[in-house]
Amino acid sequence: MKNRCLAICAVGLSLALPALAQLDPQTRQLSYDILKQLIEINTTDSVGNVTTAAEAMAQRFRDAGFSDSDIFIGGPNDRKKNVVVRLKGTGAKKPVLLIGHLDVVEAHREDWTTDPFKLVEKDGYFYGRGTEDMKASDAIYVIDMMRLKREGYKPDRDIILALTADEEGGGSNGVDWLLNNHRDLVDAEFALNADGGGVTTQNRKVMLVELGASEKLYADYEWEVTNPGGHSSIPTKVNAIYRLSDALERLQDYKFPFELNDVTRAFFLQTATVEKGQTAADMLAVTKTPPQEAAITRLSEDPYYNATMHTTCIPTRLQAGHANNAQPQRAMANINCRILPGHSRAEVLGDLQKVVNDPKVSIAYVLNGVKITEMGAQEKTAMPPVKLLPAVMDPLEKVVGEMWPGVPIVPTMGTGATDGIYTNPAGIPTYGVCGLAIDLDDDRSHGRDERLPVASYYKGVDFYYLYLKAVAGGK
Secondary structure: OOEOOOOOOOOOOOEEOOOOOOOOHHHHHHHHHHHHHHHOOOOOOOOOOHHHHHHHHHHHHHHOOOOHHHEEEEOOOOOOOEEEEEEOOOOOOOOEEEEEEOOOOOOOHHHOOOOOOOOEEEOOEEEOOOOOOOHHHHHHHHHHHHHHHHHOOOOOOOEEEEEEOOOOOOOOOHHHHHHHHOHHHHOOOEEEEOOEOEEEEEOOEEEEEEEEEEEOEEEEEEEEEEOOOEEOOOOOOOOHHHHHHHHHHHHHHOOOOOOOOHHHHHHHHHHOOOOOHHHHHHHHHOOOOOOOHHHHHHHHOOHHHHHHHOOEEEEEEEEEOOOOOEEOOEEEEEEEEEEOOOOOHHHHHHHHHHHHOOOOOEEEEEEOOEEEOOOOHHHHOOOOOOOOOHHHHHHHHHHHHHHOOOOOEEEEEEOOOOOHHHHOOOOOOEEEOOOOEEEOOOOOOOOOOOEEEHHHHHHHHHHHHHHHHHHHOOO
């Protein structure tokens, strides 16, 4: 689920997108071939097969000289197998883990102007489901791991790549499965996730480079009102829909407290340098101690900035009634929350109960459609924001300075969710690092006619090659 900082206004610094990456002909052709192969393997949850893609990439690694002992394929069922590949280093430093999901969201041919499961190059773009989210990044991982292997590169730390299932949905998330069943294969000092971060451009001009340094915690809560019901000709005040509606109105009027952490504070400080006027002043004002209330109010009018400063909870599904001529015996709403780091699902459950303040409205945490009646350690644990490690930041500053001189690096907190929701709680701090440049007004992830600039793809191949060498060290 690609989460880009699309709310940043494209003002201030703007530098031309660098020229097309000068890859050697063999690497360029390989980059195209692997992208095409991945795009044309359907990996949707409904009819696709992630295992086919995992096995295809495993064969690519074998052809590049990786031994079978460095390649693992496994998963909970035949359609949802993951591939893990290790480029061995000297062991001077702990490993770095690269994570990327092979699955894609659904795409129907009748909705697209091209076949979503064919790689089509036209007008300077690659079209196809996954070109942006995130098979292009998967292909880049594969290509650059192969390049390093063929060079005989010996890093100071092992580089581990995990290409996995069911980030976009489904019940067989690959990162979660690997952590629970084969932790030794993916254990690392930190993880890099190209499903976050990225190079933000407008009209092909680079504005900033995002570093996904933290993300919110995802949680669903089921609100339910039940009563005996009755004939619709005799309305009563205990109508379940009315009662649920009153509770939802209280939620609409409630705002969770303002809060910044190291990542979001850095985000506002950095973004203020490319903003102007009142917005720039407000961004600086909210980072003060104490923050300026009027500035919080003004920034909160922007949905993205509001989500950056607050936990958010909104209704996403409603269900009620059993017949047109009967009072509803049950009314239910799903409340989807995105929780700021440092707070737990159990804590937010308590907050929602206080907001509703009605014993007739039951509220339960829901996981994969099942009510959790007894909150466990996972639900009670509040994950702190990820720290900005020099081992991640210093190499990023070096490579960005070489490829996009003068462009600021802006730490961001994902308001959505990636597979970092599994690696971060497992003690593997995870950072969204992606070298793909996507225009502010052309983010088509999950949408029709998903596409990626051709120049952006090949430049991204160069970016990760340089970044991995800077992160892993060695020679």
